[in-house]
Amino acid sequence: MQVNNIAKETYQLSVNVENILFEGLWEMPNGVSLNSYIIKGEKTAIVDGVCGWDGVPESLFALLDKLNINPKDIEYLIVNHVEPDHSGWIEAFKKINKNFQVVCSKKGKELLSAFYGQTENITVVGEKDTLDLGNGHVITFTEIPNVHWPDTIAAFDTLTGTLFSCDAFGSFGKLEDKIYADQFSEEELKEYEKDTVRYYSNIVAHFSPQVKKAVAKCRELPVKQIAPGHGLIWREPAKIMDAYSDYADYQKGPARKEITFIWGSMYGMTETAVKHAIKMLEKKDITLHVHQVPKDSWGTVLTSAWTSTGIIVAMPTYEFKMFPPMGAVLEELGKKKVFNRKAFRFGSYGWSGGAQRELDEITTRLGMNWEFVEPVEFLGKSDEEVLSKISEQIDKLVSLVEEAVK
Numbered sequence: 001m002q003v004n005n006i007a008k009e010t011y012q013l014s015v016n017v018e019n020i021l022f023e024g025l026w027e028m029p030n031g032v033s034l035n036s037y038i039i040k041g042e043k044t045a046i047v048d049g050v051c052g053w054d055g056v057p058e059s060l061f062a063l064l065d066k067l068n069i070n071p072k073d074i075e076y077l078i079v080n081h082v083e084p085d086h087s088g089w090i091e092a093f094k095k096i097n098k099n100f101q102v103v104c105s106k107k108g109k110e111l112l113s114a115f116y117g118q119t120e121n122i123t124v125v126g127e128k129d130t131l132d133l134g135n136g137h138v139i140t141f142t143e144i145p146n147v148h149w150p151d152t153i154a155a156f157d158t159l160t161g162t163l164f165s166c167d168a169f170g171s172f173g174k175l176e177d178k179i180y181a182d183q184f185s186e187e188e189l190k191e192y193e194k195d196t197v198r199y200y201s202n203i204v205a206h207f208s209p210q211v212k213k214a215v216a217k218c219r220e221l222p223v224k225q226i227a228p229g230h231g232l233i234w235r236e237p238a239k240i241m242d243a244y245s246d247y248a249d250y251q252k253g254p255a256r257k258e259i260t261f262i263w264g265s266m267y268g269m270t271e272t273a274v275k276h277a278i279k280m281l282e283k284k285d286i287t288l289h290v291h292q293v294p295k296d297s298w299g300t301v302l303t304s305a306w307t308s309t310g311i312i313v314a315m316p317t318y319e320f321k322m323f324p325p326m327g328a329v330l331e332e333l334g335k336k337k338v339f340n341r342k343a344f345r346f347g348s349y350g351w352s353g354g355a356q357r358e359l360d361e362i363t364t365r366l367g368m369n370w371e372f373v374e375p376v377e378f379l380g381k382s383d384e385e386v387l388s389k390i391s392e393q394i395d396k397l398v399s400l401v402e403e404a405v406k
């Protein structure tokens with residue numbers, strides 16, 4: 001929980017949240033920050049807020065107190081989108097301040113009524129509309145729908161060049177002493193990027209075409225720094241804009257020279273072949289992510305798959321279908337539109353098989369368009385012949401990935 005002066009009369013109020021599943025679903029090994037911003041012109045505005053969970057609005061009020069800001073003196077609540085991780089505190093705020101004006105998009109107005117019964121004192125803004133807070137702080141608005149809720153806008157302070165981008169350009173990971181990306185070393189940024197890709201792939205990825213449009217729009221603004229609703233502030237805005245643009249492109253593939261290897265096994269028959277395959281892949285000049293299901297969460301698998309051009313799935317047949325957690329993970333990859341990957345499947349069966357049929361059904365139904373090399377399905381344990389066939393197909397897969405990313 002911290003306050004930072006990030007530009008003239010502009011402050012970041014940040015509250016870290018840990019040990020929860022984001023959206024009730026996604027694990028966050030390093031937590032997440034909920035960032036609000038105060039702009040103190042002649043009038044005071046708060047840009048986005050925090051969730052309404054126990055203790056979180058109170059943390060925000062404590063931060064306002066540190067800044068000597070009485071919530072009653074906040075005139076504008078700029079709600080870039082109504083998703084409750086940023087707007088949940090409105091109920092608590094309304095109890096303290098009865099005379100504020102909400103600034104949001106047309107769609108945001110509908111959602112505010114539905115979620116918080118807020119129907120009055122709302123100023124609707126659209127593309128290029130402005131809000132003058134005095135002292136030179138003229139805020140202009142840009143519509144970036146579906147990044148990540150349909151009502152999303154971004155607010156740009158023309159005085160300081162700060163773009164308050166809401167979920168766009170955000171990341172998982174707590175904010176600690178360093179709040180700017182440029183305070184991180186190359187190594188630290190590489191590590192931090194894992195949280196950014198996790199955030200992007202788990203939360204925003206479905207809307208990748210809209211992300212592309214949003215990035216293009218934001219590039220047109222004279223942005224000096226990007227202050228997102230989650231994660232670090234970017235004083236070199238092109239870096240995170242380029243990264244988000246690349247992540248959006250990965251949806252349709254090809255992505256990076258990486259392979260995500262997802263496997264599951266009941267009695268070790270498939271697992272023996274998995275160990276052989278991993279040993280082989282580790283000798284290749286390609287980044288490998290290995291995940292066992294159901295041990296590793298959907299979110300973790302999705303994070304790796306998002307940046308991988310190649311996918312290997314290894315699992316046995318279970319009641320005429322795939323080993324169930326594999327089916328669930330693949331459905332999720334399909335729904336997030338992890339499309340056009342190079343892929344390989346192998347696994348053990350005991351009766352009459354069936355895993356392949358379900359795999360084909362899921363990839364076809366969800367339009368995933370994965371290009372598979374020949375599958376290797378074996379009865380019981382894997383012998384030398386099976387392992388050699390697996391090696392052959394892995395060689396083919398690696399070549400396909402290398403070709404795709406050239």
Ligand SMILES: Cc1cc2nc3c(=O)[nH]c(=O)nc-3n(C[C@H](O)[C@H](O)[C@H](O)COP(=O)(O)O)c2cc1C
Pocket residue numbers: 264265266267268269270271315316317318319320321348349350351352353354379380381
């Ligand atoms: C609960 C259960 C369901 C199974 N269902 C099928 C099936 O529908 N078709 C099939 O060919 N084998 C089926 N098998 C056999 C397994 O696919 C076989 O034992 C395989 O070797 C398991 O590989 P693993 O040790 O990697 O889990 C089933 C086994 C179990 C325990």
